[in-house]
Amino acid sequence: DPFVADPERDARLVTHTSRPRNAEPPTDELTRAFHTPSSLFYVRNHMWVPVVGEGAEGDEHAVTVELPDGETRRYTLGELKARFPTHRITAALQCSGNRRSDMTRQATKTNGLQWGVGAISNAEWEGVRLADVLADAGLRVADAQAATAVAKPPPPPDDDDDDDAPPPPASSLHVQFSGLEAYGASIPLETALDPRGDVLLAFGMNGAPLPRDHGFPLRAIVPGHVAARSVKWLSKIAVADEESSSQWQRRDYKGFGPNEGASPDWDRAKAIQEMPVTSAITGVWVGRGADKAEPPATPPPPPAEASSPTGTNGRADAEPVTLEGYAYAGGGRAIARVDVSLDGGKSWDQAALVDDCAGGKCPGNRAWAWTRWRYSGQLPPAEAITTNTETDTNAGGKKACTTLVVKATDDAYNAQPETHASVYNVRGNLATAWHRVRLCRLS
Ligand code: MTE
Numbered sequence: 001d002p003f004v005a006d007p008e009r010d011a012r013l014v015t016h017t018s019r020p021r022n023a024e025p026p027t028d029e030l031t032r033a034f035h036t037p038s039s040l041f042y043v044r045n046h047m048w049v050p051v052v053g054e055g056a057e058g059d060e061h062a063v064t065v066e067l068p069d070g071e072t073r074r075y076t077l078g079e080l081k082a083r084f085p086t087h088r089i090t091a092a093l094q095c096s097g098n099r100r101s102d103m104t105r106q107a108t109k110t111n112g113l114q115w116g117v118g119a120i121s122n123a124e125w126e127g128v129r130l131a132d133v134l135a136d137a138g139l140r141v142a143d144a145q146a147a148t149a150v151a152k153p154p155p156p157p158d159d160d161d162d163d164d165a166p167p168p169p170a171s172s173l174h175v176q177f178s179g180l181e182a183y184g185a186s187i188p189l190e191t192a193l194d195p196r197g198d199v200l201l202a203f204g205m206n207g208a209p210l211p212r213d214h215g216f217p218l219r220a221i222v223p224g225h226v227a228a229r230s231v232k233w234l235s236k237i238a239v240a241d242e243e244s245s246s247q248w249q250r251r252d253y254k255g256f257g258p259n260e261g262a263s264p265d266w267d268r269a270k271a272i273q274e275m276p277v278t279s280a281i282t283g284v285w286v287g288r289g290a291d292k293a294e295p296p297a298t299p300p301p302p303p304a305e306a307s308s309p310t311g312t313n314g315r316a317d318a319e320p321v322t323l324e325g326y327a328y329a330g331g332g333r334a335i336a337r338v339d340v341s342l343d344g345g346k347s348w349d350q351a352a353l354v355d356d357c358a359g360g361k362c363p364g365n366r367a368w369a370w371t372r373w374r375y376s377g378q379l380p381p382a383e384a385i386t387t388n389t390e391t392d393t394n395a396g397g398k399k400a401c402t403t404l405v406v407k408a409t410d411d412a413y414n415a416q417p418e419t420h421a422s423v424y425n426v427r428g429n430l431a432t433a434w435h436r437v438r439l440c441r442l443s
């Protein structure tokens with residue numbers, strides 16, 4: 001049983017499967033801190049957690065780097081730490097399946113773990129730059145380009161004594177990562193070499209060595225990209241002329257047209273790399289005191305329960321309400337604006353952005369972190385609730401219900417789709433539609 005050696009986990013995590021471990025932070029704790037405590041950071045394991053001895057912090061763990069010509073170079077962790085400059089970045093990781101359960105509920109069946117809003121977390125990562133290590137291992141972009149040129153048929157002869165055809169771009173090469181337990185994925189070499197891309201071989205998380213669940217002793221961190229590329233328990237890095245052949249590169253983490261149904265054309269679809277913009281509501285407070293700057297000491301029920309008969313507390317008059325949550329855009333794009341609606345999308349207002357990366361709070365070349373947001377307003381009174389609201393008589397009493405909505409816009413003016421149906425794919429990937437929470441009150 002390869003799972004017997006899996007680490008102890010925080011009891012607060014909401015477990016989807018325990019073997020392998022897949023769990024997300026409870027919604028009411030998800031955005032309590034800018035840096036998700038490592039013990040609450042979501043866990044997405046496809047297999048068991050490899051056992052690596054304590055000495056791995058030094059010389060007992062090594063990563064092998066293989067260049068396109070087949071040359072290899074081995075680096076112990078101790079050597080990586082000693083020979084390369086250390087970098088720190090704050091970056092969110094988000095699974096492509098985050099909010100998949102919303103897509104299932106609002107569109108139709110999806111295959112995969114039915115994550116809530118918590119397959120995302122934010123941490124400070126410490127490590128060395130992949131680009132520095134590749135250069136040290138002997139990778140020269142020109143060599144790399146020549147290596148692929150050899151693999152391609154020669155250009156047709158032409159009559160002028162012109163220059164040779166230009167070498168193929170570095171974009172035709174990929175960096176393949178392999179983990180100790182056989183997971184693998186890849187990124188384009190261009191991503192790895194982007195001087196502002198901050199791709200790390202990370203050994204630290206939130207100021208401590210990586211916890212075992214998060215890749216001890218070494219993982220890739222590819223900020224702004226789907227977390228599936230941030231391979232944990234990293235043992236091999238290969239620069240090659242094709243993507244990783246793993247199912248996680250060639251199959252699972254792709255998106256499809258909403259028409260493609262249960263048997264999409266896997267080979268035609270592009271592997272997910274940079275993430276689109278998304279946001280979610282993680283807390284709702286209703287009633288007196290809800291407009292205070294600080295949330296009440298007793299946390300409210302998580303949003304999933306805000307719509308259940310027992311999860312309601314207010315009366316359906318005009319009442320203060322406070323919402324909070326996160327917004328995140330991939331590719332290092334910053335969050336420009338967060339729009340909130342208290343009436344199902346009829347009218348909108350802007351949330352305050354809680355996190356601001358000024359003052360060295362989010363080290364890194366681009367906006368890799370999430371942005372938490374907060375909004376206080378007045379719920380529409382019951383008599384004003386007509387469209388986009390529902391009356392729920394199931395619970396014995398009459399309830400006036402409204403739908404709280406959030407959507408974010410990034411600094412390239414990318415916005416979230418209104419519906420999950422419009423981005424439906426059988427894998428339930430990139431479920432980034434407007435996040436809706438139904439809120440019912442006694443009337
Ligand atoms: N790396 C290895 N070796 N094995 C895995 O199962 N899961 C990937 C990625 N790297 C995985 C992996 C996926 S799909 C995600 S979402 C992230 O790790 C999750 O990282 P976390 O568990 O640190 O949150």
Ligand code: MO
Pocket residue numbers: 044094095096097227228
């Ligand atoms: Mo994932």
